[in-house]
Amino acid sequence: MPTYRIDLAYDGSGFRGWAANAGVRTVQGRVEEALAVVLRHPVETVVAGRTDAGVHAHGQVASFVTAEPLDPERLQRSLNRLLAPEVVARAVAEAPEGFDARRTARARTYRYCLDDGPVPDPTRRWTVWHCGFPVDEGAMNRAAAAFVGEHDFASLCRAVEGAATVRRVLAASWRREPGGLVVLEVRATAFCHQMVRSMVALCVEAGRGRLDPAAVPGILESRDRGAARGVAPPHGLTLWEVEYP
Amino acid sequence: MPTYRIDLAYDGSGFRGWAANAGVRTVQGRVEEALAVVLRHPVETVVAGRTDAGVHAHGQVASFVTAEPLDPERLQRSLNRLLAPEVVARAVAEAPEGFDARRTARARTYRYCLDDGPVPDPTRRWTVWHCGFPVDEGAMNRAAAAFVGEHDFASLCRAVEGAATVRRVLAASWRREPGGLVVLEVRATAFCHQMVRSMVALCVEAGRGRLDPAAVPGILESRDRGAARGVAPPHGLTLWEVEYP
Numbered sequence: 198m199p200t201y202r203i204d205l206a207y208d209g210s211g212f213r214g215w216a217a218n219a220g221v222r223t224v225q226g227r228v229e230e231a232l233a234v235v236l237r238h239p240v241e242t243v244v245a246g247r248t249d250a251g252v253h254a255h256g257q258v259a260s261f262v263t264a265e266p267l268d269p270e271r272l273q274r275s276l277n278r279l280l281a282p283e284v285v286a287r288a289v290a291e292a293p294e295g296f297d298a299r300r301t302a303r304a305r306t307y308r309y310c311l312d313d314g315p316v317p318d319p320t321r322r323w324t325v326w327h328c329g330f331p332v333d334e335g336a337m338n339r340a341a342a343a344f345v346g347e348h349d350f351a352s353l354c355r356a357v358e359g360a361a362t363v364r365r366v367l368a369a370s371w372r373r374e375p376g377g378l379v380v381l382e383v384r385a386t387a388f389c390h391q392m393v394r395s396m397v398a399l400c401v402e403a404g405r406g407r408l409d410p411a412a413v414p415g416i417l418e419s420r421d422r423g424a425a426r427g428v429a430p431p432h433g434l435t436l437w438e439v440e441y442p
Numbered sequence: 443m444p445t446y447r448i449d450l451a452y453d454g455s456g457f458r459g460w461a462a463n464a465g466v467r468t469v470q471g472r473v474e475e476a477l478a479v480v481l482r483h484p485v486e487t488v489v490a491g492r493t494d495a496g497v498h499a500h501g502q503v504a505s506f507v508t509a510e511p512l513d514p515e516r517l518q519r520s521l522n523r524l525l526a527p528e529v530v531a532r533a534v535a536e537a538p539e540g541f542d543a544r545r546t547a548r549a550r551t552y553r554y555c556l557d558d559g560p561v562p563d564p565t566r567r568w569t570v571w572h573c574g575f576p577v578d579e580g581a582m583n584r585a586a587a588a589f590v591g592e593h594d595f596a597s598l599c600r601a602v603e604g605a606a607t608v609r610r611v612l613a614a615s616w617r618r619e620p621g622g623l624v625v626l627e628v629r630a631t632a633f634c635h636q637m638v639r640s641m642v643a644l645c646v647e648a649g650r651g652r653l654d655p656a657a658v659p660g661i662l663e664s665r666d667r668g669a670a671r672g673v674a675p676p677h678g679l680t681l682w683e684v685e686y687p
Contacts, residue, residue: 208564253565282567319453320498320569320680322527435565 198262201269202292203228203242203276205257207284210323210432214250215257224248224284228259231279235272236263245302245439249391251431253324255308256287256438260298266291296441304367304440307393309381310433311401325378326397326433332404334371334379339410340403341369341381343417344396351420353395362389362420371400379404382437397429443507446514447537448473448487448521450502452529455568455677459495460502469493469529473504476524480517481508490547490684494636496676498569500553501532501683505543511536541686549612549685552638554626555678556646570623571642571678577649579616579624584655585648586614586626588662589641596665598640607634607665616645624649627682642674 205228213221217229225242233239245258273289280286295301310325312318317327344366351362369383381400383393399416402408408426416424450473458466462474470487478484490503518534525531540546555570557563562572589611596607614628626645628638644661647653653671661669 206561206564208567255565277561282562282564282572285561285564287561316451316522316530316532317527319451319527319530320500322453324565327527 198264199266200260200262200292200294200296201267201272202288202290202296202298203259203261203286204288205254205259205284206287207254207257208282208323209248209251209253211283212250214252215244215246215248224254225259227280227284228276231276232261234279235275236265236267238263243298243300245298246305246307246388246436248434248436249394249431253432253435255435256306257436258298258302258439258441260292260296298439301441302387302439303442304384304386305388305436306382306384306438306440307388308435308437309383309393309397309429310435311379311381311397311429312377313379313404314377323432324435326430328401330405332379332401333406334373334404336406336410337371337379337381337400337404340400340408340413341371341383341396343410343413344369344383348417349420350389350392350417352416352422352425353392353399354389354422355391356422357390360389364389364392369396391428393434394428394431395425397433398426401429402426443509444511445505445507445537445539445541446512446517447533447535447541447543448504448506448518448531449533450499450504450529451532452499452502453527453568454493454496454498456528457495459497460489460491460493469499470504472525472529473521476521477506479524480520481510481512483508488543488545490543491550491552491633491681493679493681494639494676496679498677498680500680501551502681503543503547503684503686505537505541543684546686547632547684548687549629549631550633550681551627551629551683551685552633553680553682554628554638554642554674555680556624556626556642556674557622558624558649559622568677569680571675573646575650577624577646578651579618579649581651581655582616582624582626582645582649585645585653585658586616586628586641588655588658589614589628593662594665595634595637595662597661597667597670598637598644599634599667600636601667602635605634609634609637614641636673638679639673639676640670642678643671646674647671
């Protein structure tokens with residue numbers, strides 16, 4: 198059966214996250230609704246990153262299997278007619294047999310945008326967290342460095358019954374952009390629930406001088422969610438890229 | 443009587459423009475409502491640029507006169523508590539006697555953001571016009587060059603009974619940014635209604651090869667709104683800066 202890959206971008210502001218959920222507006226719900234209209238039969242999608250409510254995507258990847266072969270370019274145009282500009286199919290292509298957007302993915306990259314200036318930028322209010330105090334990106338980078346490698350991230354994940362919390366983080370660093378925004382880019386083979394937003398909250402505490410970055414390894418080792426510093430708001434977070442073999 | 447100047451930024455998406463208008467949500471309405479709460483008496487504001495519905499501001503300037511002196515920093519904090527992040531007071535200061543945000547202004551600068559890529563960016567859907575076809579910024583710049591100088595812009599303005607349409611444009615040019623966006627920056631002593639959006643529509647016609655840039659001076663000379671090419675959508679437009687002596 199042919200498998201198709203859809204590369205998606207979306208503004209998560211108006212959605213209760215990716216995952217379809219009866220009675221609420223979700224990205225998966227909208228995408229599968231549109232696919233059903235275009236294909237004239239329902240399909241189930243699989244996704245690389247199950248983003249939370251308010252979280253955006255630049256390079257999300259979904260896949261689905263269908264009995265009937267289809268024209269990828271035409272499907273892309275039809276989806277964009279129905280969904281853009283809130284949800285955009287950046288590309289549609291036939292995928293190799295056995296491709297599964299979630300299981301085949303080798304790495305995910307998220308970005309988090311923080312504005313530590315005195316007042317927020319109204320036109321970025323849905324994509325940037327205006328924290329309201331200045332941060333030192335040097336301290337934030339020292340905190341972030343402790344995430345790199347294979348660790349049990351139990352202290353930085355919302356517990357899911359029976360789910361493992363060991364993850365391999367490949368890179369994590371903050372940079373201050375020319376406009377003044379402070380941006381985290383973090384790449385891992387996979388993430389657990391609320392992991393990036395918990396990392397951001399911890400780094401921001403270090404960045405404002407309330408936490409010694411040297412304490413971060415101990416917080417990881419404690420495997421105690423109470424040792425973390427909560428979660429940063431969702432709207433600063435974007436699933437940036439997913440890598441496949 | 444002391445005069446105060448408020449530097450404002452706002453996301454115009456949720457407003458029917460600047461100007462207060464009974465029964466509709468406007469920026470002026472929200473700002474004067476907030477001022478009345480903080481000052482405990484109503485004030486009337488004057489503004490440098492009466493932006494249309496959906497148009498944003500980065501550096502809008504408003505002023506008002508009041509009998510009672512006030513603490514500008516405290517007023518800024520109070521306004522931001524009530525209005526941010528949709529509308530933000532970037533600064534509040536006492537202004538020289540006789541200052542009037544509209545009459546004292548010497549020049550206004552607007553920016554218009556255009557995305558000519560194949561698909562829109564969902565997170566920029568409220569601030570960038572995704573036109574859906576590629577444009578040549580060289581041709582757009584040749585068209586824009588014809589706007590510079592003192593001209594009667596009757597063909598590029600929505601007629602307002604009894605209002606003059608002669609304006610002095612100080613600079614007008616498009617640049618392609620590293621991310622691919624094409625941005626117009628246009629500076630004039632003043633603008634008439636829908637002038638920038640009419641300029642953008644004309645430039646875009648030149649940029650897609652449907653209009654010879656050499657025809658632009660003739661379109662201006664015709665003083666005929668029918669010779670123009672309509673107006674570009676409001677959401678790509680931002681009042682960027684206002685200059686005072």
